[in-house]
Amino acid sequence: MIQKIIFAGFGGQGVLFAGKTLAYAGMDEELQISWLPSYGPEMRGGTANCSVILSDEPIGSPVITSPDILIAMNKPSLEKFENAVAPGGLIVLDSFLIDKKVERDDVDVIYIPAKQLAEENGNATLGNMIMLGASLKHKDMISLEAVCRSVEEHTPQSRAALAELNKKMITIGYQY
Amino acid sequence: MEKKVLMKGNEALAEAAMRSGCRHFFGYPITPQTELAAYMAKQMPKRGGTFLQAESEVAAINMVYGAAGAGARVMTSSSSPGISLKQEGISYIAGADLPCVIINIVRGGPGLGGIQPAQSDYFQATKGGGHGDYRLLVYAPSSVQEMADLVGVAFDKADTYRMPAMIMGDGMLGQMMEPVSFKEPIAPEDLPQKEWATCGTGMKRKKNIINSLYLTPDELEELNDARLKRYETILKDEVLFEEYQTEDAELIFVAYGTIARIVMSSVNTLREQGIKAGLIRPITLWPFPSEIINQRADSAKMFLTVEMSQGQMVEDVRLAVNGKKPVYFYGRNGGMVPEQEAIVEEAKKYLQK
Structure with missing residues (x-):
């Protein structure tokens, strides 16, 4: 099993953190994992992104040329990565922020108004967790339980309320 | 741990x-x-x-x-x-x-x-x-x-x-x-x-001196x-290296660092297609693992060095192989990273020669 996931959006939307949350869950599930952020000029063009690989074998390149899952949190990111997604892959996009449909018909798509859902549930900045939750519906992803367990494990005691909130948002995304 | x-x-x-x-x-x-x-x-x-x-x-x-x-x-x-x-x-x-x-x-x-x-x-x-x-x-x-x-x-x-x-x-x-x-x-x-x-x-021993200036040539040469x-x-x-599938390999890649990981995936792809490829990954770049490369040159048909440069380590690979077998090079530079598929294609190009 090898899953290649790209999280992309504007700086500040928490795409790096969403990727890190998944990477931690993979580590706790004893999978091989890598997390690679973009740190170049694309950060300024609205497509800040990170590449997460989950695998049961040692990971070769941490660079993803053809993701199995794309999590797009703004329009430039969808436009940049849509064609790279592997046939049969999954695109999760925030339909509240992206007024565009996926043009391909050989991939699965989840349209989810993540920012709106986050706002309605008490914290507008946690759209990233909603998106992560939605991506867990993919058949080869880590289970919702494992991700929630890992969020609890890796959030400092002093910020336990935040862990609860993150878990809530991930679950809302998963159940959408 | x-x-x-x-x-x-x-x-x-x-x-x-x-x-x-x-x-x-x-x-x-x-x-x-x-x-x-x-x-x-x-x-x-x-x-x-x-x-x-x-x-x-x-x-x-x-x-x-x-x-x-x-x-x-x-x-x-x-x-x-x-x-x-x-x-x-x-x-x-x-x-x-x-x-x-x-x-x-x-x-x-x-x-x-x-x-x-x-x-x-x-x-x-x-x-x-x-x-x-x-x-x-x-x-x-x-x-x-x-x-x-x-x-x-x-x-x-x-x-x-x-x-x-x-x-x-x-x-x-x-x-x-x-x-x-x-x-x-x-x-x-x-x-x-x-x-x-x-x-x-502590007034207990002769003083130590740290210096890199020696004006007397014979003293400098001695040091x-x-x-x-x-x-x-x-x-x-102190030579350190890792070998992967080199025993029976016809083509041996030499690569280090991040690129060695990508090449390892390329080796797996080539093996799946029935092509005998292997990898020597230098862990110390100096001292360079010349001896193992020279030994493997007896059994391998060729070497392919892959780097994120225009070809630097390849010179040390050529010195190590010492003319026994051809040494080819593939690289990207300027911040570009060679892709696994491109490395596979490059290997096939030389194997078909």
């Missing part, structure tokens, strides 16, 4: 250094290495150490020179253009026979170049970036775990041979996070004493030749 944590390569280098008894760090920020200095800035004061952001790379390396002379385990880190600035100091440190660890998280060059990963500082690291006859121990990790492990090795060997050691990563290794576990920390006071260090005589003897021991005893 402790429980695994998720960390960036840059942070793992810093944590491993402090656990190896390093309590002195002098640096100057530069992408893609800055997280290392940032981690040191946060952690050093908590562990009774010194973190200092110098006014320039030149100042930082000279602070390393001073701390190393006083016998401390000391580190500096930078990325390509910053490492170029440090070269004068590195030559002095080598000339004064002092141990230290220098980190280079390589980015595309020449000049200011770019900030994406590259391996184009191989010549600078292995052939003497500064003036004079000298060497650095050069380690090339290919994962975050290996970055952490090699820091301890680099400090130990630098002390043993009284010379600077360098760890060469690239922007990708520095920035990526992988699970890593660390060894139990060593306290600086538990490290072996350095009899030669200039840390005060340089004594150093050469140490280098010869290193060439014999």
